[in-house]
Amino acid sequence: MSAIQSVSTEKTRSSSYKKLGYGLLLALALIAPLAIYPVFLMKLLCFALFACAFNLILGYVGLLSFGHAAFLATGGYVTGHLLSTYPLTPEIGILAGTVAATALGFLFGILAIRRQGIYFAMITLALSQMLFFLFLQAPFTGGEDGLQGVPRGHLFGLFDLENNLTMYYFVLAVFVAGFALIHRTIHSPFGQVLKAIRENEPRAISLGYDVKRYKLLAFVLSAGVAGLAGSTKTLVFQLASLTDAHWHMSGEVVLMTLLGGMGTIFGPVVGAATVVTLQNQLSSGPLSTWVPVILGLIFIVCVLAFRSGIVGELQKLIKKIF
Amino acid sequence: MTELLGIPVQALFGQLLLGLINGSFYALLSLGLAIIFGLLNIINFAHGAQYMLGAFAAWLALQWLGLNYWTSLLLAPLLVGMLGVLLEYTMLRRLYKEDHLYGLLLTFGLAMMIEGSFVHWFGVSGQPFSTPDLLKGGLNLGFMYLPIYRAWIIIASLALCFGTWYLIERTKLGSYLRAGTENPQLMQAFGINVPVLVTLTYGYGVALAAFAGVLAAPIYQVSPVMGSNLLIIVFAVVVIGGMGSIMGAILTSLAMGLIEGLTKVFYPEASSTVIFLVMIIVLLARPAGLFGKEA
Numbered sequence: 001m002s003a004i005q006s007v008s009t010e011k012t013r014s015s016s017y018k019k020l021g022y023g024l025l026l027a028l029a030l031i032a033p034l035a036i037y038p039v040f041l042m043k044l045l046c047f048a049l050f051a052c053a054f055n056l057i058l059g060y061v062g063l064l065s066f067g068h069a070a071f072l073a074t075g076g077y078v079t080g081h082l083l084s085t086y087p088l089t090p091e092i093g094i095l096a097g098t099v100a101a102t103a104l105g106f107l108f109g110i111l112a113i114r115r116q117g118i119y120f121a122m123i124t125l126a127l128s129q130m131l132f133f134l135f136l137q138a139p140f141t142g143g144e145d146g147l148q149g150v151p152r153g154h155l156f157g158l159f160d161l162e163n164n165l166t167m168y169y170f171v172l173a174v175f176v177a178g179f180a181l182i183h184r185t186i187h188s189p190f191g192q193v194l195k196a197i198r199e200n201e202p203r204a205i206s207l208g209y210d211v212k213r214y215k216l217l218a219f220v221l222s223a224g225v226a227g228l229a230g231s232t233k234t235l236v237f238q239l240a241s242l243t244d245a246h247w248h249m250s251g252e253v254v255l256m257t258l259l260g261g262m263g264t265i266f267g268p269v270v271g272a273a274t275v276v277t278l279q280n281q282l283s284s285g286p287l288s289t290w291v292p293v294i295l296g297l298i299f300i301v302c303v304l305a306f307r308s309g310i311v312g313e314l315q316k317l318i319k320k321i322f
Numbered sequence: 323m324t325e326l327l328g329i330p331v332q333a334l335f336g337q338l339l340l341g342l343i344n345g346s347f348y349a350l351l352s353l354g355l356a357i358i359f360g361l362l363n364i365i366n367f368a369h370g371a372q373y374m375l376g377a378f379a380a381w382l383a384l385q386w387l388g389l390n391y392w393t394s395l396l397l398a399p400l401l402v403g404m405l406g407v408l409l410e411y412t413m414l415r416r417l418y419k420e421d422h423l424y425g426l427l428l429t430f431g432l433a434m435m436i437e438g439s440f441v442h443w444f445g446v447s448g449q450p451f452s453t454p455d456l457l458k459g460g461l462n463l464g465f466m467y468l469p470i471y472r473a474w475i476i477i478a479s480l481a482l483c484f485g486t487w488y489l490i491e492r493t494k495l496g497s498y499l500r501a502g503t504e505n506p507q508l509m510q511a512f513g514i515n516v517p518v519l520v521t522l523t524y525g526y527g528v529a530l531a532a533f534a535g536v537l538a539a540p541i542y543q544v545s546p547v548m549g550s551n552l553l554i555i556v557f558a559v560v561v562i563g564g565m566g567s568i569m570g571a572i573l574t575s576l577a578m579g580l581i582e583g584l585t586k587v588f589y590p591e592a593s594s595t596v597i598f599l600v601m602i603i604v605l606l607a608r609p610a611g612l613f614g615k616e617a
Binding site for chain 2: 062064111114115117118119121122123125126127129130133134137247251254258289290291292293295296297298299300302303304307
C-alpha cells in the first residue's frame, strides 16, 4: 500500500516538475523577442510546429512520410491565395489553409496506408511530387514566382499583424495550440494504440485494433498540423512559394526530426531550431553553397552514429546519471 | 501529311519514341532499385545521384582526359560502381540490423551530399555533351525520322535489361542471388559468402544507374540535378510494378514511358503527372502493384 502511495507521489512530483518545465519554457518564449529578432523566432516556431506534426507519424506510428512538404505548401498556398484575393481576416485564412491540408492528408492517407514501410515513403514522395507539378501549373499559385505580398491584416479585425511583435505572439499562440494538440494526442489512449502499432503491428491487429483507421487518423492529424504551420509561415513571410512544395522540404523535416530525436516530445523542436539556425548562419557566409552538403552530412552522421537524436541522447544521459 | 486520330503521324511516333527512351531509362533505374532492394532490403535514394555521377564521369573524362564516349560508357559505370561498393562496405552494411527506413535515410543524405557538391562546383545549368560520331545522323523510316543515337539508347538499355534478367533468372550466380533474397542465413550456412554477394549486388545496381547516366548525357544536358527528379518518377514506377519481379519492373517501365509519350501528344499539360495518376489508380485497384506479391 505504502509502496503504491510512494509511487503515486513520485508520479505527481515528476508531473509537477514537468509542468514547471513547460511554464519556464513558455516564459522564455514570451520574453525571447526582447533578445532575438522576432521574424527569425517566428520562422523557428513554424518549422518547429511542422517538425512536431511530422514526428507524430514518424516517431509515434513509425510511418516515414517523404511527402510532408505537400501539406506545408497546401496550407501556405490556400491561405496566401485567400488573403490576397478576398478581404478576409488572417485567422479565417489560416483556418481554411489548415482545413485544406487536412483534407489533402485524408486523400494521401487513404492511398499511402495501403502499403507499408519503404513503399509508404515512396508513395508519399510521389504524391507530393505530383502536387508540386500541379502547383507549378495551377493559375492561382503564381508558378515559379509564388504568391508575394500576402497581406497580414488584422487578427479578428482588431490586432494589426503588420507589427512584428504582435505577429510573434500570435505565432507563439498558434504554436502552443498545435503543440498542445499533439502532446494531448500522444498521451491519450489513442496515442497508446499508435505506439503499440509502431512496436508491433501484427500484435495490434490481433488485439482487435483497426490498425488502418488509427494510422489514417494519425496521418490526417499530422497533415492538418503541418498545414497549420504552412499557413502561419505564409502569413509571417507574406509569401507562398514552390520551395515549400519541393521534396527538399520533405527531406528537411525528416532531418529536423531525426536530428532532434524522433519519438520524443521536444526532439523536433530542438531539431528544427538547430537546422533553421544553421541555415540562417551559413546562408550569408562563404559556406552558403555548401548548405545542402552539410545537411546531408548531418543526415549520415545521425543515421550511422546518433539515431536517438539530441533529445534522445540527453534522455539516455540523464537516465544514466540519476 | 498523314494523320491518325487527328494527330500528325510524325508527331505521334516522335513522342512514342521519346516515351520509349524515357521508359528505357526508367527500366535501367528501376531494375537497379529492384535488385538492390531484393538483397539489401533498402531503397537506394542515392540512385538518382549515382545516375548523375555516371553522366558527369563521362563528361569530365571527355573534358579533362579527352576520353571518348565508348571508353566512358565502359569506365564510368565501373568507377561509379566501385564507389557504390565502397559506400556499401563503409556505411550501408552497418544498417542491416536496423529498421529498413534507416537505409533510405542514409542514402538520402548521401544523395544530398553528392548533388550539393556538384551544384557547388558546376552550378545547376546543364553542360552539353556531343553525340559520338558513329551514332550521328538518322534514318528515314518513311513514317518517321529516327535519330540513330535514340535507337542506340533503346537497343543498349534493353540489351542490358534483358541481359540482367537472364543473369538473375537463368544462371547459377543468379540462383544464389534469388536464394539470398529468400533466406540469407540459410545461404550462409551452405557456405556462400553472402556479405560479398551483397556488396557486389549494390555495386552492380549502382553501375546500372551510372550506365544510364552515360547513355543520357548526349540527349539530356549533363546537370547535377538531372537525377533527383527522374528518381521520384522511377519510385512511382516501382510502386506501380512492385519490386518482386525483374521482368515486371522492365515491362512496367517501358509501358509507363509509352503512356507518358502518348499523354504528351494528346494532353501535354498532364504529361508530368500522368505516371503519378497511374500509381494512384494501381494503388486503389491492386495495392501490391501489378507484379507484386502482397507482403
